[in-house]
Amino acid sequence: MWNISKEAKEKFLKYNLLPIHESDHEWEIVLREAKEEGEDLNTRLNEEIEEVREELLHVLPSRFIPYLKNGTLNQPTLPKAVREDYLQWMREADKEFEQVLSAAHENTKMAVTYLPASIQDIFAESLHDSTIERIEREKDTLHLYVNTDGGFSSKSLIHFIFKGVKSEETDEPIQVGQWFIYDELQKTDDGFAFRVLFECPVSQWTIAMQELDAQYFYRPLEYTILRDEEKLEDMSITDYIAKLNSENRYWFITPHLECAIQSLSETFVIENGSIEFGQNEMVVTVGNERYSYDLSEYNPIKFIYTDVYEDPYAHLNKPVSTEEIEVAALSDDLELQVRAGTQCMQILKNWQTLLIAYYGK
Secondary structure (H helix, E strand, C coil): CCCCCHHHHHHHHHHCCCCCCCCHHHHHHHHHHHHHHCCCHHHHHHHHHHHHHHHHHCCCCHHHHHHHHCCCCCCCCCCHHHHHHHHHHHHHHHHHHHHHHHHHHHHHHHHHHHCCHHHHHHHCCCCCCCEEEEEEEECCEEEEEEECCCCCCCCCEEEEEEEEEEEEEECCCCCCCCEEEEEEEEEECCEEEEEEEEECCCEEEEEEEEEEEEEEEECCHHHHHHHHCCCHHHCCHHHHHHHCCCCCCEEEECCCCEEEEEEECCCEEECCEEEEECCCEEEEEECCEEEEEECCCCCHHHHEEECCCCCCCHHHHCCCCHHHHHHHHCCCCHHHHHHHHHHHHHHHHHHHHHHHHHHCC
16 A cells, blocks of 8 residues: 555645744734835735635635635634634644655665665665656666756666566656656565656656666766856866766766766767767767757766765865864855854764763763
């Protein structure tokens, strides 16, 4: 039995259609700011309740319906007892959905113990907000490439390999560009089953297979640094390659192919293929396959991955001496401020450990 489902998600969203301010103090702030900014707060609140009125009529307990109909449910004039009751109703819905997600997490945690370490590494981090970059099917195997740049994983690109696919159920065919919202992995009697709730378009996808395998890749260190400094788009592919660590292995992965990079030079050489750069396009040839990419739309730098994780923020963990903490914390250098803060947190953590050890005796 699955925990996450499209129905559970939709129920949670419907119960949160009309958030309201939780205290008199919050309302005082909102009312004051609206007055200072000359905002017609009453009109905005009326518009907000009108947008969700019909949907709320189907989910609200009957005791709240009169306040929905007269438009006071999201107003500061709502009686305090009703406000507290409504907020508690919303909290219970939140708690119910949190239990759904927790149960899904426990299922996933148990299922991955039957899988290789690489899969365990992937599911140790969240796939939320990752996007489908490529879908390939061959006989009873499905290859799913997932880009996590907009998500919460340290991996940048994950290649899932669903082997011996037994069944696949979805209300909308999965497609490139969809992003993960929630997922759950289960161990079955004859393999595994995986469910994902997607957005854009909204869909629920469930696949059952005999085996699950995966590979994952990282962005090179220089990529993250250039992106954070907003210099990535201005960097030429030649200059970028010159910055890469020549001791690492690299892959060239586009929306259509994946191949190892054999050598880095002024350009680079890919395994069993070639790359040619024209004025406005890049042409990649591998075997009998040939793909062209408009350079105004595709930046070839974004196609380069490695299997080595390099922490781009490792320098922020470099400790500041005790004598320099105060100066660093008060400086205008953001990096020094972060390092000083990290050092202070570590000192507090050490003191906490000592106090627990002392008073625990």
